[in-house]
Amino acid sequence: MEASLQLPVSKASHSLTEFRHEVRAFIQKELDAGSFQPDCDSWLAGFSREWSMKMGEKGWVGMTFPKEYGGQGESNLKRYVVTEEMLAAGAPVAAHWIADRQTGPLLLKYGTEYQKQTFLPRICKGEVYFSIGLSEPNAGSDLANIHTKAVKESDEWLLNGSKIWTSGAHLQDYMIVLCRTEKQTEKKHEGLSQFIVDLRAKGVSIRPITLMTGEHHFNEVFFENVRLSDEMIVGELGEGWKQGMAELAFERSGPERFLSTYPLLEEMITVLKQRADADSTYAYTEIGKLVATLVTLRRMSFSIAQLLEEDQPASLVASLVKDLGNQFENTIIETARMLIESEPSTHSEQQYERLLAKAMLHSPGFTLRGGTTEILRSIVGKGLGL
């Protein structure tokens, strides 16, 4: 087998399983108290400062960060357990998701001591949130097509341009902006740098992008002579592309790539259990197939968390999980339709119909975010040496 496709089989240790039960008990308590309603795609759409701060209190945000920066110094596997339990429950984890998943690790790897001291403890408290600043209007899949630029004037930088598809920018605090700090040449991956930009700074304006669902999660963010100090440069000037791509790798590996519609699956099972239906071969078989795929994806994803823990490369396998995971998320929707006759509606009286409507309406996004199916498959193709 290609070495890059070898995945170690990792089994959860006893203590990890105990930890999982602790997380699960916490969620159940909150559910019982009515703190949240399980929802599909909650890591994108479920923004709740209250919930994020509750998780911060438990030490479950930025939990892999070193203790000196407010983290718990815990393993990636433990973090994996938290994310998986939250997604399976459909808990509102969107606020801190990006900061926890990629901004924190980025700053830990490339940030200055000042940046780490300033931002990481507040991320861990679940009170400061970050946006991604990669995509630009009209760039499409060509991520390197960056026109936003920062120009040095005396001791400050002036940032001009715009970013698009920034999820939650209207509710979050900062954005990691990838921009040109040198003139564009033939080699468009060069001369790019990353800055931390305060989304409430002068010169920043945020325009909502209303989704086809009618919801507002995404934004276009404009920068007009936004002033940035040298302190806000992340890593090396000119190394922004490499740093940004490393950030993307964090995006594809997690269970959010196959659990977005899990709450629908759980609700579907609840409904099926209530049905007094003698003709059950169909339901048994289709649910059995979904469970087999779910377990397989969990095993793969957990193995990737293990690889990350060991600092092993995982981007190729992560792409596979995302591709398979997106298909699985859609298969849940189609199976639901086949097993339970209904007319989905976002404001139905039935939780089942609400979850189905939400899952369907969000489904075009599954393959768009974190790399389209084509891009993922091209990454795999390249990995195979084609």
Added chain:
Amino acid sequence: MEASLQLPVSKASHSLTEFRHEVRAFIQKELDAGSFQPDCDSWLAGFSREWSMKMGEKGWVGMTFPKEYGGQGESNLKRYVVTEEMLAAGAPVAAHWIADRQTGPLLLKYGTEYQKQTFLPRICKGEVYFSIGLSEPNAGSDLANIHTKAVKESDEWLLNGSKIWTSGAHLQDYMIVLCRTEKQTEKKHEGLSQFIVDLRAKGVSIRPITLMTGEHHFNEVFFENVRLSDEMIVGELGEGWKQGMAELAFERSGPERFLSTYPLLEEMITVLKQRADADSTYAYTEIGKLVATLVTLRRMSFSIAQLLEEDQPASLVASLVKDLGNQFENTIIETARMLIESEPSTHSEQQYERLLAKAMLHSPGFTLRGGTTEILRSIVGKGLGL
């Protein structure tokens, strides 16, 4: 809608329906008499001189050819009915299939009076069979990559080269060979011509290509200084490519593109009916979906027959039918597996297990013959003006 995608809805006339019943009654009589065993992919694998001659007697081979050449001057719609009934019954129609489907029409369009008089009446009797001579070794999808050549020496042509994937060449009489009659230039579609070649002539040798199924249907045919007279040129010298492509268009439109595994579907239904099984929602639903697709494909294919009857272009829609049809042929196999637990075997005591084994083993061929899925989709893409 793109004009090229407009399909007229054609309903069978009363007389056509009566004719269908006549064909069906004939087949039933033969089935009762044990003349043949229904089989999957019978138009490729079911070679029976006896059966072809029986059909010739009924006037059902070359039935669209003019009466002066032994045909019936019947409509394409009537021919459609015959082919569909034969395929649905899994009757052994392979011997005359190519001659009836494409060689006859080719000769009618481009052949000399001598060629028409010589070959067409015997085709119609179901006693003379033709092979296709297009593909060459190592050419792959690049059909224009033709190295077989005919060189004129005094009043004869000397043919050298080879053809591959010629179904039934070891059992058939003639082949329409596409070859170079001029040196290859940059424009590799030019300088090609078609000849009628007697497969029993001196210099022709036939090497079987054993399939993965263990069966022998395909061959590699070698030509070593095979002598051809001018009389055997089909159409214009140098126009072979255009003529050959027109021939290919006949290939994609017929019901053989979605009925190859139909006998398995029929047998599956027979088995399901015998099962005393209360849990039938699964079977009902899956069979219902197959039937809906089958009827849709039949309507499309019948409309194409109508277009051909009216001399309208149909190659784009024919490509769509083949693509959808191949998927349908495979869906029958997978549905069979899901509804009826079995272990398929070509020599099982159960007709169901035999048909399933045959269908599976032949399945890789469905998308290979008559243009691969990629090629078909490229044709469609081109048709859409991409």
Added chain:
Amino acid sequence: MITIERMLIDTTEKLFKQTCTKELINDSENGIFPKIFWNELDSMGITTIGVPEDCDGSGFTKLDAFAVLKIAGSFAAPIPLAESIIANWQYVELGLPLPNTKQTISMINEDVDLQQHSEGWIINGTFNRVPFTQWADELVSPVKTTTGKWYLLTIPLNLTTTAPDSNIAGESRNKVICQNTSINSSQVIAMTPEHAAQFIHETLLGRTMMMAGALQQILTMSIHHAKERQQFGRPIGKFQAIKQQLAVLTGLATSANVIADSAATATVDNIQFQTEVKIAKTYISQSISKAVPIAHQIHAAIGFTHEHPLHQYTRRLWSWRDEYGSEAFWAKQIGENVLSSSKSLWNQL
């Protein structure tokens, strides 16, 4: 030769293209009914196609009406065209005059109780997911009594309670509740089971034609987008992956249109009309789970925004495929019929 039917189609298509804009559709989701558009269609006689001229209709055939409904679907038209046309047909077929009031219809009527008394009838029960109740004066629906008799009811909506609901395309699908609703005898017309079946299958086909039209529209949009949108310096339609996806989408949309047209033609021929309609609804509903993701994949992020009109079609397709029974519902019926017959499948087709 330009036929009068061709002219009808062309004129209707042109009108829809001009009038049924993105904004008009968005407005309708916010509860604004496109009155002017509707009145224009009404005055042109589009709402009475398939009703003979001597019954005050516009003439033409049901086949032509279904062709018009396909156009309505291909423009996501937020108007009760199918509902009005089908109600009109039923009136005429039961020998009643065309109404001056506005009708919507329901084909789901399982839990409705109907009691005759001296002066008229009392109705109790709920009609679920009825389109356009805000606009209509009356609900028209066939109902079967406990004694097995069929009646066509015309229920004034002001005698009912409606509970708001909508599908995921933002089309209103309200609940109509009758609680001891009393209607007079002229509003309850006996009908044969055949008439009731015809009503049901025409309703089903109406929605099916609209799906075929909307599928065609997302294909057209996708082809257009693939030609216009540039990436890495060339139109994305030049990339093999996009080309292949478009080919698949073309196959789905074209086959959907063939089976929809075939079912519509069967109305005229009256041969196996009901089976053909069920097959069309099953086949097309099933196609949507393949077709919609492709259209969105080709449009990428822009097609996921409210700004772009793609969602006006894809959300309707998602809704319509489940309305009046999903492919699971109808496939089960088709399969049950096939497996209950003593004939081979081929002999049943």
Added chain:
Amino acid sequence: MITIERMLIDTTEKLFKQTCTKELINDSENGIFPKIFWNELDSMGITTIGVPEDCDGSGFTKLDAFAVLKIAGSFAAPIPLAESIIANWQYVELGLPLPNTKQTISMINEDVDLQQHSEGWIINGTFNRVPFTQWADELVSPVKTTTGKWYLLTIPLNLTTTAPDSNIAGESRNKVICQNTSINSSQVIAMTPEHAAQFIHETLLGRTMMMAGALQQILTMSIHHAKERQQFGRPIGKFQAIKQQLAVLTGLATSANVIADSAATATVDNIQFQTEVKIAKTYISQSISKAVPIAHQIHAAIGFTHEHPLHQYTRRLWSWRDEYGSEAFWAKQIGENVLSSSKSLWNQL
């Protein structure tokens, strides 16, 4: 660090690669058993992996044995390796010495009747689709009596009648018929239901590991072909459509290997072993209907010939996915368990 387990895998892989040629596999389909190859494996102790050294085995764990079976699958090895290993394990676990004779196994034993009498036992019934009966001396199978007790039978094949059959990969799968077959008491060993269940699930996992190996092999072959085969002047792997298909195949083969390995690891941990095995068999069987067409599509015509070795793997995958229960069979059981539980799915996982 090179572990002893790694050395075992490397050595085995090398031996299979050298010995298990296309010709050897073709010969086996013509009834020629690869004796020399088998004897070499036997003398190396490969057939007793997972049996402790103090029981005359080669040591190592069951996990290592399953890893070896994956290699066997990845070379389409026409030998009774899974059968021998699993029979040996059962003997050892029931406290019996390793046999000197050759065993094949059966896990299907529904219609077998077992009667005890003074001198021994009488067996009546049929064991279907038993591999390698021509080669083996005895058939080993757990059988449940009508009183609900489990026994491990060792039936000398010369006391039975065999009827030839084979799967579509040309592997012999004969019927073994016992008609008043009389065996002695030492050939009927009482076992617990847990032992029987373990035997059944180890048998299932053996085939599953072989599928994972064969899937990996068709991926390797397809990558190789895509790099070597030229068309329109460049390797076909450069075409976007082929690249995308290979990526999908990679996903299928990689995920299959993960879940197979995960089930094999569960043997050691003994946690949810049976569930994990059913899941692995279901997931992988299901993957094959996607994976095999892709491999054939990439190989095009050449892969459809007998000459090319691809079919030696694809025909096995088609056969193995249905052996010991297809994904339909096992998915139904998994689903029934999930839906019968009072716990949420997540709490069952």
